[in-house]
Amino acid sequence: MSQKNSGFGKSGSLNHLGFDLPDVWPSATCSQPSTTPQSDGASAEIIDGHSIAAIIKSQIADEVKRMKDTVGKQPCLAIVLVGERDDSHSFIHIKVKACDEVGISSSVVELRADCTEDEALEAVSNLNKDPSVHGVIVQLPLPQHLDEKKMMDVIDPEKDVDGFHPLNVGCLAMKGREPLFVPCAAKSCIDVLLRFGIEIAGKNAVVIGRSKIVGLPVSLLLQRHQATVSVVHPFTKKPQEITREADIVITDVGVPNMIRGNWLKPGAVVIDAGTNAVKDPSKEHGFHLSGDVCFEEAVRVASVITPVPGGLGPVTISMLLSNTLDSAKRAYGFV
Amino acid sequence: MSQKNSGFGKSGSLNHLGFDLPDVWPSATCSQPSTTPQSDGASAEIIDGHSIAAIIKSQIADEVKRMKDTVGKQPCLAIVLVGERDDSHSFIHIKVKACDEVGISSSVVELRADCTEDEALEAVSNLNKDPSVHGVIVQLPLPQHLDEKKMMDVIDPEKDVDGFHPLNVGCLAMKGREPLFVPCAAKSCIDVLLRFGIEIAGKNAVVIGRSKIVGLPVSLLLQRHQATVSVVHPFTKKPQEITREADIVITDVGVPNMIRGNWLKPGAVVIDAGTNAVKDPSKEHGFHLSGDVCFEEAVRVASVITPVPGGLGPVTISMLLSNTLDSAKRAYGFV
Numbered sequence: 001m002s003q004k005n006s007g008f009g010k011s012g013s014l015n016h017l018g019f020d021l022p023d024v025w026p027s028a029t030c031s032q033p034s035t036t037p038q039s040d041g042a043s044a045e046i047i048d049g050h051s052i053a054a055i056i057k058s059q060i061a062d063e064v065k066r067m068k069d070t071v072g073k074q075p076c077l078a079i080v081l082v083g084e085r086d087d088s089h090s091f092i093h094i095k096v097k098a099c100d101e102v103g104i105s106s107s108v109v110e111l112r113a114d115c116t117e118d119e120a121l122e123a124v125s126n127l128n129k130d131p132s133v134h135g136v137i138v139q140l141p142l143p144q145h146l147d148e149k150k151m152m153d154v155i156d157p158e159k160d161v162d163g164f165h166p167l168n169v170g171c172l173a174m175k176g177r178e179p180l181f182v183p184c185a186a187k188s189c190i191d192v193l194l195r196f197g198i199e200i201a202g203k204n205a206v207v208i209g210r211s212k213i214v215g216l217p218v219s220l221l222l223q224r225h226q227a228t229v230s231v232v233h234p235f236t237k238k239p240q241e242i243t244r245e246a247d248i249v250i251t252d253v254g255v256p257n258m259i260r261g262n263w264l265k266p267g268a269v270v271i272d273a274g275t276n277a278v279k280d281p282s283k284e285h286g287f288h289l290s291g292d293v294c295f296e297e298a299v300r301v302a303s304v305i306t307p308v309p310g311g312l313g314p315v316t317i318s319m320l321l322s323n324t325l326d327s328a329k330r331a332y333g334f335v
Numbered sequence: 336m337s338q339k340n341s342g343f344g345k346s347g348s349l350n351h352l353g354f355d356l357p358d359v360w361p362s363a364t365c366s367q368p369s370t371t372p373q374s375d376g377a378s379a380e381i382i383d384g385h386s387i388a389a390i391i392k393s394q395i396a397d398e399v400k401r402m403k404d405t406v407g408k409q410p411c412l413a414i415v416l417v418g419e420r421d422d423s424h425s426f427i428h429i430k431v432k433a434c435d436e437v438g439i440s441s442s443v444v445e446l447r448a449d450c451t452e453d454e455a456l457e458a459v460s461n462l463n464k465d466p467s468v469h470g471v472i473v474q475l476p477l478p479q480h481l482d483e484k485k486m487m488d489v490i491d492p493e494k495d496v497d498g499f500h501p502l503n504v505g506c507l508a509m510k511g512r513e514p515l516f517v518p519c520a521a522k523s524c525i526d527v528l529l530r531f532g533i534e535i536a537g538k539n540a541v542v543i544g545r546s547k548i549v550g551l552p553v554s555l556l557l558q559r560h561q562a563t564v565s566v567v568h569p570f571t572k573k574p575q576e577i578t579r580e581a582d583i584v585i586t587d588v589g590v591p592n593m594i595r596g597n598w599l600k601p602g603a604v605v606i607d608a609g610t611n612a613v614k615d616p617s618k619e620h621g622f623h624l625s626g627d628v629c630f631e632e633a634v635r636v637a638s639v640i641t642p643v644p645g646g647l648g649p650v651t652i653s654m655l656l657s658n659t660l661d662s663a664k665r666a667y668g669f670v
Contacts, residue, residue: 014525014526014529014530015529016517016522016525016526016529016556017513017514017517017556017559018535018556018559018560018561020510020511020559021561023510149511149512165505166502166505166506166508166509166512167501167502167505168505169504169505169508169509170500170501170502170503170504170505170506170508171501171505172352173501173504173505173508173551173555174501174504174547174551175355175358175545175546175547175551176355176484177484177501178352179352182351182352187351190349190351191349191351194349194350194351195349200353201570202570202571202572210510210558211510212509212510216508216509216510220508221351221352221353223545223566223568224352224353224355225353226353226356226568226570227570228565228566228567228568228570228571228572228574228577229565229566230563230564230565230566231558231563231564231565232563233558233561233563235536235537235561235562235563236537236563237537237563239563242563
């Protein structure tokens with residue numbers, strides 16, 4: 001083999017950063033039976049996300065009360081919503097309701113779908129400056145004319161309770177550093193593992209998907225917990241061969257039922273971070289929620305599994321409250 | 336299995352970030368023969384880092400000349416050195432000499448080993464403010480009384496030609512973002528792969544080690560190039576089993592000869608980013624340089640390999656020049 005690519009032109013250099021190709025997974029269904037390895041008819045322990053969330057929320061409520069009693073202050077989460085998407089309204093409703101439950105105050109700043117970029121950025125800046133606000137999140141997706149990166153970057157890293165600011169992501173990636181906030185869904189994955197006493201150090205962990213919401217941060221967190229981490233994505237050849245070696249599998253795919261039972265090693269721990277709407281005329285809203293994992297198959301192979309719905313979702317919301325509480329504690333020097 | 340760890344105390348939450356344990360590898364030697372799989376007596380192509388560096392430097396020199404001729408400006412690299420370490424002086428000498436070769440100006444700001452933190456931070460701040468300086472690096476290691484993180488953080492991300500600022504690391508990690516600078520050694524690994532036409536997309540890549548200098552950034556870069564990346568570290572059990580599945584192996588260990596021939600799949604591409612001084616009374620300075628890879632064994636198994644010395648090292652220096660040139664181009668809007 002000889003040196004194939006000797007040049008770099010005026011524009012800079014070789015493309016060391018690679019091309020930013022979209023992650024498009026093939027669709028999948030659970031309809032065909034797979035040759036699932038069976039654990040002698042055993043069934044995995046199914047993690048109840050609602051009960052974990054209830055415990056976390058109860059502890060947060062206690063802390064919020066202690067803060068109010070001690071320093072007379074209350075954590076506050078502010079949410080910027082641009083436009084009128086139904087799903088965004090639903091998600092915000094869930095977040096606001098969760099804040100109410102634990103005594104965290106919340107405010108929603110609503111902007112018209114056709115607001116200018118300056119107006120949207122200013123809305124975030126105003127929340128940055130407001131000392132009574134401790135967490136600022138921008139509900140995604142944004143209308144197409146707004147630049148998501150710009151909006152994320154303008155959030156004060158000290159109020160970045162979603163953990164998507166590159167400064168927080170950088171600190172998460174670097175040994176010896178601590179981000180101010182870790183993305184909530186990724187933190188939930190680790191929370192579930194720790195809470196159930198699942199050993200992470202020295203284990204083979206495979207993360208399927210690499211979004212900023214789950215895949216990327218959870219792969220970094222697993223490494224911080226000394227797992228040997230492999231990241232699988234749509235360009236991975238034979239992903240099943242990699243997942244079958246994993247003690248811990250975390251999925252962040254967005255394709256219902258893509259991860260089949262025969263992708264898993266018997267006894268694996270499976271955390272399903274997918275929440276996919278699947279058309280279902282039998283349901284009131286015309287769809288049901290499905291995870292990335294073909295649950296009926298996986299539950300017969302795994303040792304522990306999170307269901308969808310009712311698994312990681314509720315825990316994730318409680319982590320948003322936890323991040324907001326942490327931020328308020330930091331702001332007031334309250335320990 | 337039941338919920339083992341239900342609580343989080345006043346101090347915050349479960350340790351979602353993990354403990355920052357030091358990466359300590361067992362020592363290794365190449366002295367015992369290993370059962371090396373042989374490629375029928377074949378020998379890997381050995382990459383000549385000096386000739387690659389010469390090509391890159393020649394192109395940089397042309398660009399620097401074009402910049403001088405067109406806008407009358409010259410890129411400038413500034414290096415902050417604290418204390419009197421012999422090895423630091425040697426490294427700086429190499430960098431300054433390389434700058435000279437391509438027409439990049441350089442300056443070394445020398446501070447006494449017992450300077451205060453404020454003095455050290457101010458030295459960096461002054462370089463940040465100086466519009467004639469385009470790259471600022473702090474020679475590591477620093478004396479113990481100085482906080483390396485604080486020093487890195489004060490470098491303007493727009494002059495961070497080492498690429499160690501968390502903002503640049505965060506942008507490197509995140510899909511859809513571009514860091515202003517990528518750490519030089521990691522960029523060199525990718526450069527060598529691209530230059531030799533080695534396919535990265537869809538390949539299994541294993542990175543051994545996870546330092547901010549090589550392991551972390553190269554694992555992120557390989558992912559950007561659509562490799563399936565696994566990161567091996569001292570807590571990995573049976574690292575050989577993982578490396579043996581790899582089409583591309585990049586090492587960043589700091590232990591001479593740790594990666595043996597029988598750790599490799601026949602035909603693998605091996606990039607050795609280790610530069611380890613090994614005691615050797617037969618040498619003038621009392622040591623010789625060795626890589627992380629047991630070269631004599633690996634060269635019989637791999638298809639392509641970088642030697643140490645003379646492999647990645649020279650390319651890395653040329654990447655520092657390339658980053659400095661890029662920074663100057665950006666500063667002057669010169670394309």
